[in-house]
Amino acid sequence: MASASVTASAYGARDHARAQEGRQVDAMPVLPASSWPAPPEGIAAEDIVWAETVAGGNYTHQVLARGTELRLTDLAGDACAHLLLFSADRPWERLNAADTVKVLWNAYLGASHLLLSDQGRVLASLVEDSSGRHDSLTGTSTLARNTARYGDGTPQSASPAGRELFKLAALKNGLTPRDLPPSISFFQGVRIAEDGATEFTGSAGPHTTVTLRAEQDVTVLLANVPHPLDPRAAYTCSNLEVLAYRGEPTAPGDPVWDATPEGRRAFLNTAGHLTARGIA
Template sequence: MTEIHEAEAGTATTTAARAHARSQAGTVVDCMPLLPPPPGTLWSETVAAGGYTHLVLPAGTVVTLTDRDGDACAHLLLYVTGRPWERLNAADTVKVQWNAYLTEGSQLLSDQGRVLATLVEDTSGRHDALAGTSTAARNTARYGDGAAHGPSPAGRELLTLAAAKHGLTRRDLPAPVSFFRGVTVAADGTLHPTGSAGPGTRVVLRLEQHATLLLANTAHPLDPRPAWHCSPLQVTAVPGEVTGPGDPHWDATPERHRAHLNTAALGAR
């Protein structure tokens, strides 16, 4: 009780509370944004396991996601800034490119046939554009809790919080793509998780339009382990240029070339 009273006394008045708050300046914890960002970067942050972040970034920005400890799962949504009705469409992303598996060179597409981002580097190879993210009901059934601030938060709950920061609601949340936890499709159509590629792997995305990113870092919905598992996710954004003619990604395939033409024709860059 003595320790409790001493702690309360330290913030018992407005003056004491202010002094206590100011004494925390400069405190650094494992998962937090770096402010100011390091020189040459637009943003740098380590997102906690079960956490989320949201960023508004200009076209051309290069976003690096790193699975620091080998158990992150980055559930990503993208919206065109100022036109949030144009957003990531995971179904079109795999359908238009004739490939269910995201890898280096893959585009993240909107339902308007335009490119939101290009995956320009991938050292993980364990990703998923099919299963979506976890829900509160599913996580409650599996782990006992799926609330955003609980011990095993669901991806949809975290993305709902991130979306609200930009005036978006649950109805604005399509299925995300997930990085660092792989899924394969069997001959009978069933999905099978392939796990993580290990710590230190990364994916690098080049934004092809001005974009709003929503990111939830939480367990994949098909994770076979009985307990909830996740580890921190590192996010870094640096200035760059959009893909243009002459870049190998510009006309890597006829479908990707047309998507870049559609994007450039809009003048959204």
Template sequence: MHLHRTPDQIAADRRRYEDHQRLGLEFSPRALPAPSPRPMPAAEDVLTTETLPGGWYTTLTLAKGECLRLAPGAAGASVALAAWSARDTSERMNLPDTVKVQWTTELTKGRVIFSDMGRVLLSITEDSCGAHDALTGGSTPATIARFGDPALRNTRDNLVLAAAKLGLDRRDLPAVLSLFAPVRVDAAGRFEWRAAMCAPGDWVELRAEMDLLLALSNCAHPLSPAAAEVPPALTLTHLAAQPVAADDLCRTATAEAIRGFENNARA
């Protein structure tokens, strides 16, 4: 049955949405913290260090509280990330919810990444640039076919292989978060690549908020001006867990983050 909504009903729905948005934004911090310093400080309590070559992928496990630092070897790297609960891989990263409940696509220091069960998978504890893309996804066979270079690999195929190594398949892959990908939406609603947001020495640190499985692919982003090139290598540093303060920004920045961590505690 087709239900016709009157202009008054549409206006009422709009008011409810705007009231909900206002409450969410009023609780959010008035200003996010300053970007993390460049260069990246020396890491303590390093468990492992790995170099992820351009075009390739890797899989990792993080225990609750452990951190992963990611640092491109040079400008132009863009790594795609997918994450699952290690205890139950049917729970996976959910970028639409991550963006929706935090009222922003700008996932940077102080923000969190939610699962499809309303729990927090990862906190972004350090970030030098804030240039990450939660909207467009990674490269696919179709996006690189136009370059005619058989040596170029793509994120979609890489993550299918990574998922298989984790005992998963392509149906388990969520929408991916592209780190070091300065994608923004212009006034006309078009995606654009803002290269000036990134700089040599950029880095980001993610803290696991539960035991996790991660898959990463180091392929050029499809909107990058360097999409026809193999990107530079990326350094992955796995850090031991450290105590988390009660007033930790990621855990207190928004009402939604607080509820997400409450959901974590119930599991």
């Protein structure tokens, strides 16, 4: 931290700020994204459009073009990526966790699962998954819950709640708290027991990944915070790696398109909507 004498004048503050250029910390965006030091296998550096490491207790957001692939990596085994998706130019069409579960007859997210809006259309498809520990049922943490558990849940605290961080990400995209539906999360698992109880199954370990494909232009909101059912007393959440790179949307004949009759219908709904708008 700079001393008061260094930043006491506008010139001193300017010189101090400029001296920070090029400095790196463990969790921050990489700009330009193409300078990311280790592109995924088969991905050209120039095709990377978003590269960031999100620390525990932080959030990020981005607008991605249709066909872009978004790879999330749990670097140390304690990340929990809470996700919301919105149609980029029509934010009233947004992720509907209930329909994502109900329409596809499956509450457990994994490869070939589709993330649906309440319009019966596909916002994103899950094309790869090496974790298998996710949650489409619980949502993210709240101010009241984190205050009760950790003593504080405000965004600037040491234990920010996921919904409070989503509010900040939403505001930066012209959205309000009323626009925030229940989220889904990756890398910390939840299962439903035979008696209906909710069981927290935790992480599959470090370096597991999930890759999503945007099937429309989408606004992505991510909050990396502990899962609300995590039983640990301490606020525990490690770094999340976020990479996005150019790709192609799912097309007829792709195994993801044809994985289920319901999914195929959702893709057809999406294609019809985009065709009518002159996008596809």
